Amino acid sequence: MADETLTAAVDLARRAAEEIAEPGTVGEHQGYQPEGERVGTHSFECTSPAYRGWRWAVTVARPPRGRTATVDEVHLLPGIGALLAPTWVPWSDRIAPGDLGPGDLLPFNAEDPRLEYGFEATGDEEVDQMAFWELGLGRERVLSREGRAEAAERWYDGSHGPNAAVAEQAPAQCESCGFFLPLAGTLRAVFGVCSNEWSPSDGQVVSLDHGCGAHSQGGISVNPPQAELPILDEVGYDTLLLPDFVPTR
Numbered sequence: 001m002a003d004e005t006l007t008a009a010v011d012l013a014r015r016a017a018e019e020i021a022e023p024g025t026v027g028e029h030q031g032y033q034p035e036g037e038r039v040g041t042h043s044f045e046c047t048s049p050a051y052r053g054w055r056w057a058v059t060v061a062r063p064p065r066g067r068t069a070t071v072d073e074v075h076l077l078p079g080i081g082a083l084l085a086p087t088w089v090p091w092s093d094r095i096a097p098g099d100l101g102p103g104d105l106l107p108f109n110a111e112d113p114r115l116e117y118g119f120e121a122t123g124d125e126e127v128d129q130m131a132f133w134e135l136g137l138g139r140e141r142v143l144s145r146e147g148r149a150e151a152a153e154r155w156y157d158g159s160h161g162p163n164a165a166v167a168e169q170a171p172a173q174c175e176s177c178g179f180f181l182p183l184a185g186t187l188r189a190v191f192g193v194c195s196n197e198w199s200p201s202d203g204q205v206v207s208l209d210h211g212c213g214a215h216s217q218g219g220i221s222v223n224p225p226q227a228e229l230p231i232l233d234e235v236g237y238d239t240l241l242l243p244d245f246v247p248t249r
Contacts, residue, residue: 006040006060007032009069013042013058016071022048026056038062039072046076053082114147148186155191155205162209166200170211171218178216180206 010029017026027045034040044056059072078084100106117140143151155161167173174180179196182188183205190208194201199214 003034003038003040003062005062005067006034006038006069009060010042012069012071013060014044016058016074017044017056020074021046021056021076025051030055035059038064038066051076051082053079055079112147114144114150115141116144116147117141152187152190156207160201160204160206160210162207164210166213167209167211170213170215172215173209173211174206175208176215176217177211179214180208 010032014026014029025046025048027047030043030045032040032042039059039061041057041059044058046052046054046056048054054076057073057075057077059074060069061072062069095106157163161167162173174192174194177194177196179194179199180192181195182192191205192208194204194206196202196214196216199212201210201212
């Protein structure tokens, strides 16, 4: 059963809304909604151009056996079609690669899965040797297996991998280029750094099967020199003339 005292408290609710609203922005009464025993909310249209679709919500109540309503709360609430701010995202989750500028600092992440403490065994002998050297001498944390895999995938799929437009049109790949400097550790099997100032990848990590037009050998020779290669069998060997190996994409 509707509470007649609270239902009739439209003027009381309107005055409460007008006390905190900009003059003239409390519009038509939009109805009454019971919230519980002897508690309910009156709604009024918000006519402010900055808050289209919003409403003034005034909650009123009365004590047991009371005949007079009182105001509990006054709020400006969004309705259907109201313009809302986007969901707030923490800065540490909102920042993207490339956003960091001079003077900016990323927050410390003690649980970063890409890193592990240098004294932890990874099962990779080469990585563990580096971690042993770091212990007490260098960095507290080093790349984890997940961190290396994530970096390798990002580099290989990026603009310095085999699928870049410059690599697809290159005469040869980086693995045969004299300017290619292999990385140390487990990543050296796939990546290195370009040291050719004329290359668009100079100073960048490149994959072995990347390439560009600044290859140290220039274009591929049409008539490459011949080389003698031995062919072994169970008794001896014969010398055959075969063309030099020419890297292809």
